[in-house]
Amino acid sequence: xRITVARLRLWIVVLxxxxxxxxxxxxxxxxxxxxxxxSDLPSRLGGEITSTSDGFTYSQSVKGRTAxxxxxxxAVKFAGGxxxxxxxxxxxxxxxxxxxxxxxxxxxxDYDQKAGIVTAKxxxxxxxxxxxxxxxxxxxxxxxASAAAGIAAPAQQVVHVKTSGLVFDQNQQLATTSQHVEFxxxxxxxxxxxxxxxxxxxxxxxxxxVELDSDRDxxxxxxxxxxxxxxxxxxxxxxxxPVTAYRTxxxxxxxxxxxxxxxxxxxxxDARGNIRFATAAGQQMTARAAKILLDPKSQPQRADIGGGxxxxxxxxSRQGFQQQMRGNAVExxxxxxxxxxxxxxxxRDAVSFVDQQQGLADDPGGSATREVRASRIDAxxxxxxxxxxxxxxxxxxxxxTAVLHTIRTKGPSQNTTIKGDQxxxxxxxxxxxxxxxxxxxxxxxxxxxxxxxxxxxGDTLQVNFAPVAADGSRAATPAKQASKPGAMAGGGDAGQxxxxxxxGNVVIVQTPSPDAAKSASASNFARPSGPTRAFxxxxxxxxxxxxxxxxxxxxxxxxxxxxxxxxxxxxxDSQIANANGNVKATYRQLxxxxxxxxxxxxxxxxxxxxxIGGEGPAHVVSASAVLDQARGLAVxxxxxxxxxxxxxxxxxxxxxxxxxxxxxxxxxxxxxxxxFTVMASSSGPQRQPTVFRVRSRQLLYAGADREATFTxxxxxxxxxxxxxxxxxxxxxxxxxxxxxxxxxxxxxxxxPSEAASRIDRILATGHxxxxxxGRRGTGETLLYRASEGKFxxxxxxxxxxxxxxxxxxxxxxxxxxxNTQDDSVMVTGGQSRAVTNTRTAK
Numbered sequence: 001x002r003i004t005v006a007r008l009r010l011w012i013v014v015l016x017x018x019x020x021x022x023x024x025x026x027x028x029x030x031x032x033x034x035x036x037x038x039s040d041l042p043s044r045l046g047g048e049i050t051s052t053s054d055g056f057t058y059s060q061s062v063k064g065r066t067a068x069x070x071x072x073x074x075a076v077k078f079a080g081g082x083x084x085x086x087x088x089x090x091x092x093x094x095x096x097x098x099x100x101x102x103x104x105x106x107x108x109x110d111y112d113q114k115a116g117i118v119t120a121k122x123x124x125x126x127x128x129x130x131x132x133x134x135x136x137x138x139x140x141x142x143x144x145a146s147a148a149a150g151i152a153a154p155a156q157q158v159v160h161v162k163t164s165g166l167v168f169d170q171n172q173q174l175a176t177t178s179q180h181v182e183f184x185x186x187x188x189x190x191x192x193x194x195x196x197x198x199x200x201x202x203x204x205x206x207x208x209x210v211e212l213d214s215d216r217d218x219x220x221x222x223x224x225x226x227x228x229x230x231x232x233x234x235x236x237x238x239x240x241x242p243v244t245a246y247r248t249x250x251x252x253x254x255x256x257x258x259x260x261x262x263x264x265x266x267x268x269x270d271a272r273g274n275i276r277f278a279t280a281a282g283q284q285m286t287a288r289a290a291k292i293l294l295d296p297k298s299q300p301q302r303a304d305i306g307g308g309x310x311x312x313x314x315x316x317s318r319q320g321f322q323q324q325m326r327g328n329a330v331e332x333x334x335x336x337x338x339x340x341x342x343x344x345x346x347x348r349d350a351v352s353f354v355d356q357q358q359g360l361a362d363d364p365g366g367s368a369t370r371e372v373r374a375s376r377i378d379a380x381x382x383x384x385x386x387x388x389x390x391x392x393x394x395x396x397x398x399x400x401t402a403v404l405h406t407i408r409t410k411g412p413s414q415n416t417t418i419k420g421d422q423x424x425x426x427x428x429x430x431x432x433x434x435x436x437x438x439x440x441x442x443x444x445x446x447x448x449x450x451x452x453x454x455x456x457x458g459d460t461l462q463v464n465f466a467p468v469a470a471d472g473s474r475a476a477t478p479a480k481q482a483s484k485p486g487a488m489a490g491g492g493d494a495g496q497x498x499x500x501x502x503x504g505n506v507v508i509v510q511t512p513s514p515d516a517a518k519s520a521s522a523s524n525f526a527r528p529s530g531p532t533r534a535f536x537x538x539x540x541x542x543x544x545x546x547x548x549x550x551x552x553x554x555x556x557x558x559x560x561x562x563x564x565x566x567x568x569x570x571x572x573d574s575q576i577a578n579a580n581g582n583v584k585a586t587y588r589q590l591x592x593x594x595x596x597x598x599x600x601x602x603x604x605x606x607x608x609x610x611x612i613g614g615e616g617p618a619h620v621v622s623a624s625a626v627l628d629q630a631r632g633l634a635v636x637x638x639x640x641x642x643x644x645x646x647x648x649x650x651x652x653x654x655x656x657x658x659x660x661x662x663x664x665x666x667x668x669x670x671x672x673x674x675x676f677t678v679m680a681s682s683s684g685p686q687r688q689p690t691v692f693r694v695r696s697r698q699l700l701y702a703g704a705d706r707e708a709t710f711t712x713x714x715x716x717x718x719x720x721x722x723x724x725x726x727x728x729x730x731x732x733x734x735x736x737x738x739x740x741x742x743x744x745x746x747x748x749x750x751x752p753s754e755a756a757s758r759i760d761r762i763l764a765t766g767h768x769x770x771x772x773x774g775r776r777g778t779g780e781t782l783l784y785r786a787s788e789g790k791f792x793x794x795x796x797x798x799x800x801x802x803x804x805x806x807x808x809x810x811x812x813x814x815x816x817x818x819n820t821q822d823d824s825v826m827v828t829g830g831q832s833r834a835v836t837n838t839r840t841a842k
Contacts (some may be wrong), residue, residue, distance in 0.1 A: 188214030202232030248280035282314035306331035322358030342389035365409035390430025459504025495625025500541035546572035615645030631656035661703030
């Protein structure tokens with residue numbers, strides 16, 4: 001809704017007060033001149049008139065100029081000489097330069113010489129000449145100058161006054177009337193009940209029921225006041241309870257003082273007490289004090305409003321929905337440009353503006369609330385096509401806060417808070433926000449209905465809003481935009497946001513809902529239940545795609561996983577993050593789940609990060625990565641390498657899954673033997689450390705079962721030899737801790753949850769080939785048991801296992817057992833069921 005601040009024009013009071021003051025000024029001056037003349041009349045005529053005369057005329061000159069002329073049809077002196085009566089009197093008073101002539105007329109005047117009282121009987125007409133429409137003096141001299149120049153005489157500003165019961169006290173220099181007073185000019189007319197003029201003080205008073213009718217740009221202006229006083233020496237007019245009606249607007253105050261320049265134009269107005277401005281459209285502003293500065297043409301230049309400013313505007317939005325705006329501040333200043341059009345406004349101290357709308361363009365049952373708070377708000381205004389002021393830019397400073405709250409009948413509600421040391425909003429047509437720029441400690445907080453929150457902070461912020469259609473609705477956007485909150489709060493309805501850019505020390509915190517956190521902590525595998533944090537130098541959000549891009553050393557940390565890359569794209573709708581360039585990820589060792597802590601049998605599973613059973617955190621590096629939070633899946637591509645303690649995996653592609661907890665390493669179909677893995681173990685009865693290296697086309701690792709499956713041209717080797725097979729399965733178990741040692745001594749035993757896993761057994765199947773120094777064995781199955789340090793090679797009934805030994809030649813049987821401890825080979829079974837022990841020389 002347009003804030004028609006242009007209507008907030010207290011200067012309407014100025015116009016009215018100016019006209020009233022001008023009228024009462026002329027009236028007071030005329031009464032003074034008339035009173036003075038009447039009080040001196042008897043002495044000038046000769047106080048002993050005892051007869052009547054017709055056609056009486058009297059003039060007096062000062063320095064060769066006529067000062068006044070009195071004409072009466074008849075003058076009568078009463079017996080005793082104490083009083084006289086003049087009938088059908090016309091008194092003409094001339095200006096000192098002959099530039100003005102005022103006229104007072106009445107049917108009868110009484111003069112009590114003893115009491116010094118002059119009383120007009122019946123109605124009195126007063127015509128006061130002022131300035132013409134251009135501000136130049138008028139009168140006989142001006143008329144002669146115009147005639148000599150061959151131009152028309154200027155229109156005269158003549159004030160016509162009509163009253164009755166006029167009484168002038170010569171001793172007190174006071175003229176009064178309790179009767180009705182009417183006055184009119186070229187620009188308006190007015191009336192009052194009762195008036196007085198103190199000649200000594202120069203104080204003119206309109207006692208009550210003061211009314212002035214005028215017009216502004218062809219529209220009537222009516223001013224009412226319960227009391228008006230004008231002090232000529234200081235050129236001030238005081239109005240009690242002034243009320244101004246202009247078009248459909250009404251302005252009122254307890255009192256107002258108008259200060260005039262020497263040329264009679266109003267200079268400024270001070271209004272006090274219960275100042276109220278109201279329009280028929282439902283707008284209302286209240287304040288305790290206001291000071292308005294005016295130019296010589298009575299146009300406002302500046303208005304200072306204080307003592308608590310409150311603004312309320314109610315009406316219908318462009319779509320026809322009920323809308324209300326409320327604003328308040330301790331004080332405000334308005335600045336006006338040419339023609340009195342508002343150009344700038346400033347509200348200070350505890351400033352707040354709230355805009356509420358019942359009904360949305362796409363949801364008639366919904367509602368939207370927009371609130372701005374700051375210690376100071378500045379607004380620039382520009383004229384619209386009709387010449388009225390409309391807001392163009394709004395700057396909020398000092399703890400600036402913008403709250404955008406949308407409630408929908410269907411779909412999630414939205415509550416966004418934008419903060420900054422200052423926020424600058426640019427408006428379209430004075431009605432909708434086009435962009436919002438923040439600087440200094442900016443932040444955007446998005447709260448979801450389920451309790452989830454997204455908070456982003458940075459040095460600067462730029463938000464661009466979608467344009468408004470002709471019907472007042474926002475530009476069409478995909479429906480998915482209003483469905484989910486994202487890692488970076490967009491602020492406002494997702495359909496309203498076009499883009500968001502935040503720069504400088506950007507930190508984004510995404511906190512799950514309490515229900516989601518509770519579900520995560522009670523699950524049977526380790527997953528983070530706390531907030532996810534992201535760090536970058538710049539964050540860009542696109543409203544159409546709902547993609548948040550982090551650049552400038554971006555990093556994401558959810559408590560269990562930390563990932564860094566050259567650039568990270570986060571999709572709000574799918575909760576998928578794409579990392580590109582120098583990807584580095586760390587999976588931390590999490591503590592046992594909440595369910596395990598409560599000893600629930602079904603969920604008491606030790607927490608293990610997606611890795612390969614090594615000690616401590618698992619680390620991954622690659623060229624790119626995709627993290628799917630909803631599915632708990634991470635895919636690393638491009639020379640990917642994962643290591644955990646002494647165990648490591650290298651492959652073109654590595655996939656990590658948290659549900660179920662597993663690892664998959666593989667190459668594209670065209671690649672062969674592209675997977676390389678190194679797995680450490682403690683082998684043999686003496687538990688001497690050894691290292692297994694495995695090459696294959698694919699690796700699958702199930703974290704819960706601690707089982708690694710290698711497929712596709714598998715090659716596995718350790719210090720004792722090399723195994724080739726179609727598939728190799730490695731089974732791991734946690735390493736048993738050594739004897740306890742004091743924690744402050746080097747080599748202290750680690751807790752089971754911190755110890756690295758070791759290989760329990762390895763099973764190779766399909767075209768198995770075992771190569772050791774001096775021997776080569778073939779078969780279909782090879783089983784290695786680390787606790788015994790033995791390999792058992794078997795085949796099929798049709799193709800039994802076969803061993804070639806340099807010392808003893810070819811050997812075959814039902815099973816061939818290789819002992820890595822003494823390097824012996826035992827052959828069991830076969831046709832003779834013989835058992836042969838073979839030892840090769842080293």
